[in-house]
Amino acid sequence: MAVINSLGTLEKFISNSDNTENAFYISEIPDVCKEYPCIVGIDEAGRGPVLGPMVYGTSFCPINEQMIYNKLDCADSKELNEEKRDLIFTNICKQNKTVGWAVDIISPNIISNNMLSRKKVSLNQISMDSAVGLIRAVESAGVKIAHVFVDTVGPPEKYQSYLKGLFPQFEITVSKKADSLYPVVSAASICAKVTRDHALKVWKFAEDIEATYENYGSGYPSDPVTKKFMEGHCDPVFGYPQLVRFSWSTAENALEKLAYHIDGENKEPTKKAPPVNNTSITSFFKLANKDNTEKKVPHEFFAQRCLSRDVEF
Structure with a gap:
């Protein structure tokens, strides 16, 4: 697995991925995240566009270190310009002794195939499956999860009940505008948004198309x-x-x-x-x-x- 510690290495990772399939990356896990109870934030970027992937992101750190997100100026990615998001993402990567992150890049090809297949899969279900996959990946990587914060898809109560049924061992909070309420979700939102933006910038067309x-x-x-x-x-x-x-x-x-x-x-x-x-x-x-x-x-x-x-x- 590549080590992504800058925008350049992020773009290289995306460039080497197959655009027709989903791509997944999880950072190196800080030792403190394996030793102390952690909070985990989850949010997406690119749900509405007709072009490009949808990206789900997560960030995590020990509960007693969560103020680091405030120091990094983490906020709702939609309220930040591209330059500011890129800077915060770079600083998140630099905090690799305390903070970890992961992204699930969902190919537009996979989205279309699922939504148009005979047994249709809704975008909401695709979104929830990605969030569940991120939680499982973080847990499998050894992170000592205590509390998961998720920006909602659909009614938050229903979504929270669904996740609680899958992960009864964790505290689960699903909320509207979670990326504005919880800095750990803001960080996840930034990781997702930066990844999607750069995925579009380095997109390689399989078709005979010259476009940037x-x-x-x-x-x-x-x-x-x-x-x-x-x-x-x-x-x-x-x-x-x-x-x-x-x-x-x-x-x-x-x-x-x-x-x-x-x-x-x-x-x-x-x-x-x-x-x-x-x-x-x-x-x-x-x-x-x-x-x-x-x-x-x-x-x-x-x-x-x-x-x-x-x-x-």
Whole structure:
């Protein structure tokens, strides 16, 4: 496991991760966290954007050392500018004799697949599963957990009861705006937000797209830069690159306008207007041999993602 002690090493860790899968990192565990009862804070960043990962973060330290979060100026990450968040994150990393942290980077690909699968998994459930995974990871790493503070997803009473059922050995506090009420949750929020911001900055497209953070912005649907990216990077057959959460209504609505529409064999003809050109969808799976006879090969989309089929086209 890499040691992340700066923004540079954080970006390197993210760059070496597979964007199509979740990535997880937990810091080295301070010895004092294994010896003395600790508080643990959990919060997320990137729940609402249509682009990029959602990140759940946690931070922890001994109860008798918790004032360190105040000294680090930990506050709700949404109330801090990027420069201030980066500085606090760097200082959290420097307090590795007292403070530990972890992040769960949930790929937009995983979010979409879960929310659009036949057995749908809600974003709330994805969020709760990540929080539970962080608690278990911190406990498995040897941290002597006493009290867990969590920013809520849905009704706090219901969520708190759910977590208490899984972890009866810990005190559990679930609250709205926990990132504003509890500095340990503020620290978790900062770890999550900084990780998401830098994940967007170093995103590597598997698709044949040349774009940088400046080209797609924050990922929020209201961001003009994000809107422009969505309008200009929709393949009429395959839709959006995996940076985009297909399960968001923003993406679904855009695809209605920009992508080809395909009717199933057993469906009645729709009243939708045909595509501007008459390109057959099967042409995307075919190339010609030198003698102009048809050569059936998959579209480069599949090669870029190392996808193959067991049957011939």
